[in-house]
Amino acid sequence: MEKEIIGWIYEAAEKIKSGLGDALKVDQKNGRTDLVTNVDKEVQDFIVGKINAYDPDALILGEENGQDQTPIDKGRVFVIDPIDGTLNFVMQQENFCIMIAVYEDGVGQLGFIYDVMQDELFWGGPKVGKVFLNKEELAAPANQSLSEGLIGMNAALYRKNLYHAQEIGQTSMGIRVLGCAGLDFIAIIKGTQIGYVSMLSPWDYAAGKIMMEQLGMTVIGKNQQPLSFQGREFFIGATQAAMADIQAFDKENL
Amino acid sequence: MEKEIIGWIYEAAEKIKSGLGDALKVDQKNGRTDLVTNVDKEVQDFIVGKINAYDPDALILGEENGQDQTPIDKGRVFVIDPIDGTLNFVMQQENFCIMIAVYEDGVGQLGFIYDVMQDELFWGGPKVGKVFLNKEELAAPANQSLSEGLIGMNAALYRKNLYHAQEIGQTSMGIRVLGCAGLDFIAIIKGTQIGYVSMLSPWDYAAGKIMMEQLGMTVIGKNQQPLSFQGREFFIGATQAAMADIQAFDKENL
CATH class of the missing domain: 3.40.190.80 (D-Maltodextrin-Binding Protein; domain 2)
Incomplete structure (x- = not known):
């Protein structure tokens, strides 16, 4: 499953990067600084399409497109943030991430955070027993106070x-x-x-x-x-x- | 002059990067979170040595090594921050810069800010009439409110x-x-x-x-x-x- 998800993320990132510089359609959600763009919605739809094809029974909990009320605790749930840091995306064209997580009956199995412009993918969880940066396994950070x-x-x-x-x-x-x-x-x-x-x-x-x-x-x-x-x-x-x-x-x- | 300064900056950055992972000697200046390391001092000494060889008459205003009281308004003054963001340097090993500026009789002529770990050098000023990111000229940002x-x-x-x-x-x-x-x-x-x-x-x-x-x-x-x-x-x-x-x-x- 992780191989497929990583493929979706890289493909979504290419879509985002190829559109940088194009005019964005920006709407406000809950106030002046809480923004959503056409790209957030398109990327969520793209990822949802991939999930539906891969596992038609999976549920989706996502920031955009009215999918934000799905309960986490029954069956397989994909949790999606197509563009985390939308304000940075709009204002900076950098410092934003694509995030996907997989939960099974409420228990987290796999998490993915991709810093699109730095091309750094952090991913892992109980299903693989490790956390990686791209292909390199990460050690646990020191337990600092x-x-x-x-x-x-x-x-x-x-x-x-x-x-x-x-x-x-x-x-x-x-x-x-x-x-x-x-x-x-x-x-x-x-x-x-x-x-x-x-x-x-x-x-x-x-x-x-x-x-x-x-x-x-x-x-x-x-x-x-x-x-x-x-x-x-x-x-x-x-x-x-x-x-x-x-x-x-x-x-x-x- | 700018060619020489850029050379010093890249050479200083190599020194910093080659020492990443080595034990730092960290001292406090004005409190628990105001730090200075042996690397700050060594890099300032390195840049000062280069300046002295290039222009023995130039004055130096710098963060470390007791060079912090030089007046800006007489002659040529090199203003140096060997590691800007020392706390990030110590805690993160990224998100720090080398900064050098050249003032002539109090008027700024050239500024250089190098994000060491991103390898991005921003530099320019009246002496060259432009501002560059590495070798690419930058346009003035929009005059946003x-x-x-x-x-x-x-x-x-x-x-x-x-x-x-x-x-x-x-x-x-x-x-x-x-x-x-x-x-x-x-x-x-x-x-x-x-x-x-x-x-x-x-x-x-x-x-x-x-x-x-x-x-x-x-x-x-x-x-x-x-x-x-x-x-x-x-x-x-x-x-x-x-x-x-x-x-x-x-x-x-x-």
Whole structure:
């Protein structure tokens, strides 16, 4: 299955790159800075077509085209973010990812995050027992504490200091705001960030969660509960040591 | 002169890259997250040696090795940041730059920003009348307003909401925190950010200022005064339209 999915991702990336420079049709979703383009929709349709041909019984949970309410916990579910970091895609023509994840009865099996313009594909999970960058197996990052590393941060959480975001940032070596969940997950998987604190939807975290857990790291949602896979929610992903430091800020009410 | 400087930069980058993976000697300067390594110092010494051999009369204003107090306004001054983004260099082994600028009697003539791991050299200024990415001339970015683009931001300014940093961020399409002034200048020069709001030292902004101005963009310091080239100071760099929007937040007391 992984071979087919990697093929779809590379083919989707070629479609995206061949259209760079063309006029985009940009629409707003939930506000001025929450954008969707014709390319997001076309790439999701392309990937959905591939999935339907490969496994007609699989379900799809995806950001675009009204496929955002599919439950995660029954059967095989493909979770798709055709362009993660749409604002970067529109404004920068770089710093965006294609993300796909495969869950079986609610259990993550394979995650894929492709940084299109850097041509770096991170993929793996329980089905293959490893995580790879392109064809090279990645070692688990060191289990660094919060004070030893950089942490990815959602700008609004930080500005409003929700969920102790500013204390978390101040305890770390520094925050980074990249505007693309996939790039934060890539940094964690590579070991260049020790965590990520944000508000995310299932398609934002589905692939990254699988690879982080495969590498011995932890993700949680609000009130230290598992992620719900239902709507946008508070998200922390970190090394185990950094997660313990973050949770210590407020055991009762994170 | 530019040919020689480009040669020094590539040679310095090879030194840096050949040492990646070696144990770093890391010291703190002004606090836990303000780091300097043996590599910063060695690279500054290497570049200073090249400058002294090329032009023994030139002065040097540089981040390391006690060369940080040289005045900008008399004779030829080389402004050097051997590794801009030292924290990224230590934590990530990527997302750092080598920066060199040449000023003549206080007037910027040539700026160079090299993203070492991406192998992208941005350089130019009045002496050559253009700005280049490697060998390709860059067009001036569109004169976008604040509400039309992404803006680079210093995390502490944003957290404390100094100088209207949060209002500026909220009016923009979004903030980015990259942890490396050189990367913010590169984004502005490429047209993928419309500006940058930060606290910077002369070696952080010397090269970027020259290239931004060459491309028709504007930089200012505190109270809408020119940058002082003396110590760390408030900095705004932006397209002309975005600068007007930023200045409108508080004409009296930016």
